[in-house]
Amino acid sequence: MKRFLTLILVLTLGHVSLATAQDSITLGLSVDQLFESRVGVNNAIKAEAEKRGYALIEVVADGDAQTQNQQIQSLITQGVDAILVCAVDQNTIERALMAAQRAGIPVVAYDRDLPASRVVAAFVGPDSLSDGREAGAYTAEQLKAVEGEKVIVELIGALNDQNGIDRSKGFREELASLDNVKLIEVPTDWDSARALSGTQNAFQANARVHAVYAATDTHVPAVETVLADLGLLKKVGEDGHVVVTGVNGSNDGYQAVANGTADGIVVMDLDATGQTAVELASRLLNGDAVDRVNVISGNFYTTDNIESNKDTIWGAR
Amino acid sequence: MKTFSGDALTRQKWLPIAIANAVFSVLLAFASPAFLSLANFQSMLVQSAVTAIMAVGMTFIIITAGIDISMGAILFFSSALFAQLMIDTQSYLLAFAAALCCATLLGGINGLLVVRFRMSPLITTLATYSIYRGMAIHMTGAQNIPVPREMGFLGNGRVFGVPVPILILLVIVVAGVYVLNHTRLGVYARAMGSSTRSARESNLPTAPVTIMVYAIGGFVTGVAALILLARVGGLQSGIGIGIEFTVIAAVILGGTKLTGGSGTVIGSVFGAFFLVLIENGLNLMNASPYIYDIVRGTVLLAAVMVDRLSVRRQQKALLAVKAARFDQPQSVGSTT
Numbered sequence: 001m002k003r004f005l006t007l008i009l010v011l012t013l014g015h016v017s018l019a020t021a022q023d024s025i026t027l028g029l030s031v032d033q034l035f036e037s038r039v040g041v042n043n044a045i046k047a048e049a050e051k052r053g054y055a056l057i058e059v060v061a062d063g064d065a066q067t068q069n070q071q072i073q074s075l076i077t078q079g080v081d082a083i084l085v086c087a088v089d090q091n092t093i094e095r096a097l098m099a100a101q102r103a104g105i106p107v108v109a110y111d112r113d114l115p116a117s118r119v120v121a122a123f124v125g126p127d128s129l130s131d132g133r134e135a136g137a138y139t140a141e142q143l144k145a146v147e148g149e150k151v152i153v154e155l156i157g158a159l160n161d162q163n164g165i166d167r168s169k170g171f172r173e174e175l176a177s178l179d180n181v182k183l184i185e186v187p188t189d190w191d192s193a194r195a196l197s198g199t200q201n202a203f204q205a206n207a208r209v210h211a212v213y214a215a216t217d218t219h220v221p222a223v224e225t226v227l228a229d230l231g232l233l234k235k236v237g238e239d240g241h242v243v244v245t246g247v248n249g250s251n252d253g254y255q256a257v258a259n260g261t262a263d264g265i266v267v268m269d270l271d272a273t274g275q276t277a278v279e280l281a282s283r284l285l286n287g288d289a290v291d292r293v294n295v296i297s298g299n300f301y302t303t304d305n306i307e308s309n310k311d312t313i314w315g316a317r
Numbered sequence: 318m319k320t321f322s323g324d325a326l327t328r329q330k331w332l333p334i335a336i337a338n339a340v341f342s343v344l345l346a347f348a349s350p351a352f353l354s355l356a357n358f359q360s361m362l363v364q365s366a367v368t369a370i371m372a373v374g375m376t377f378i379i380i381t382a383g384i385d386i387s388m389g390a391i392l393f394f395s396s397a398l399f400a401q402l403m404i405d406t407q408s409y410l411l412a413f414a415a416a417l418c419c420a421t422l423l424g425g426i427n428g429l430l431v432v433r434f435r436m437s438p439l440i441t442t443l444a445t446y447s448i449y450r451g452m453a454i455h456m457t458g459a460q461n462i463p464v465p466r467e468m469g470f471l472g473n474g475r476v477f478g479v480p481v482p483i484l485i486l487l488v489i490v491v492a493g494v495y496v497l498n499h500t501r502l503g504v505y506a507r508a509m510g511s512s513t514r515s516a517r518e519s520n521l522p523t524a525p526v527t528i529m530v531y532a533i534g535g536f537v538t539g540v541a542a543l544i545l546l547a548r549v550g551g552l553q554s555g556i557g558i559g560i561e562f563t564v565i566a567a568v569i570l571g572g573t574k575l576t577g578g579s580g581t582v583i584g585s586v587f588g589a590f591f592l593v594l595i596e597n598g599l600n601l602m603n604a605s606p607y608i609y610d611i612v613r614g615t616v617l618l619a620a621v622m623v624d625r626l627s628v629r630r631q632q633k634a635l636l637a638v639k640a641a642r643f644d645q646p647q648s649v650g651s652t653t
Binding site for chain 1: 349360447450458459461472549551554555556558593597601
């Protein structure tokens, strides 16, 4: 009887202790900077954390790696249980992440992987290579009947951003099936004003441009501006239409495809990214093994099916 | 005796950058046949409009030996205010008026802080950059906000065949040239830039002039914001990041001295055009995206070096004049 009571007591205390531990879990969310899609992932993280009863401390570095370094140190000092980080720059924050490791705090990278980090336990983010391939395969299919030189303008994201690099790489891989391709690379640094001027210049330099690929579909309105300027803004299926594709899933991209001025966009699943980030942190806190890299492929929607999938497009909600 | 060209280059601050534009244009015409077309030149003028309009305001500020790092943030805030008000009120008039007034006010606040607390313009506007940008992010929740299609007229429309951004740029440039060269504000601004202390001792209204030049900077930034918003089709949270450095580069390239006291509006506009010319040239030649920053940085470095050499030359000339005066025999007083 005494043993039984002791067992009950231990189990009860254990349960209370576990419940307390669960209740008191605090996640630190270190954000590089705020823009629409980042806010989308962050909102998904916050919703998932709330659903699980976790507290969350969010810090935003405004694109400054040194600030992010200090903010991560601050999260450690505040005693967070796990850190979710989208890094401005890996090299700068690695020291702060090592401090987290010494404090026994697991680190999950989201959206932007830190492949060389010795601290990051898991990464979740878009499958940018696959996203780029989706857009590339569509473009290649549309241009295969074009005779002679096929001129394609590629609006590249930031040259030091792995997502931008992979989107470009995937897109080009699929273009390999086409012959006689002239690819015009326009660096944009994710800036639509630069995308606008670069597209304008590319259209001035080439009498006929067959396709434009934007590493982020937030550039699509800028592309439309140029096409409208030159009288080339034709809908899909019309003569002289320029094939326009992009990656992201913003309202800009959705509207352009829904209107028929752009052909298709690859839509990232921001909800799944946010939920998986919290899930990974939770499993790491429980001591479970997790995969180091967890990628979530986007879905490619064209003028044919974008309306029927509107609910799954984060920018269209 | 100085040669004509050397004298002209020294007196006409905008001439070197105008020549640089011409030389670079000739080189590009050889490099790419697509360069020498009216459409391409028109396209470059439209592209340079936003930077050039802001450069007019920045010229006034730098001439007083000031600087405004917060221009990009003012651009972002006024764009955000416009986009948000269009959603909330659907009133173009209200949204335009509020965006322009707010941009002018934010610029004026910079000037007020600089004169009231005698703070460094660099540090002051660095701080307000963060505040203004934060306010805009807070207002919009970092969301992209599309602007109505009709607003595209401001960015892509034409009046008598001339693109609207070019017309707006012309109006701003004419007004800027007039104010800088033919009004007391312009004279006082130059005097302050040459020596703030002397300007104060001469009882020039340094405080109102400072506030006014920063307010002008804010106003033209508001105008540029509306054009940019119309051209890119909507508000994005990355809008305006780093544009202040492009604007400052345009002003320096245009011959305005960072130390103040000297500069021209026309030079700054040529400077803005030159930066677009470089970008255009790299695009036309399908240059590797990795060399864009190198080329831009090299051009700016060259401009700053030329600026420093010019300052040194002027200082030397000034010293020579002083020495000559000192060496002259004191004959005037003794003979009378």
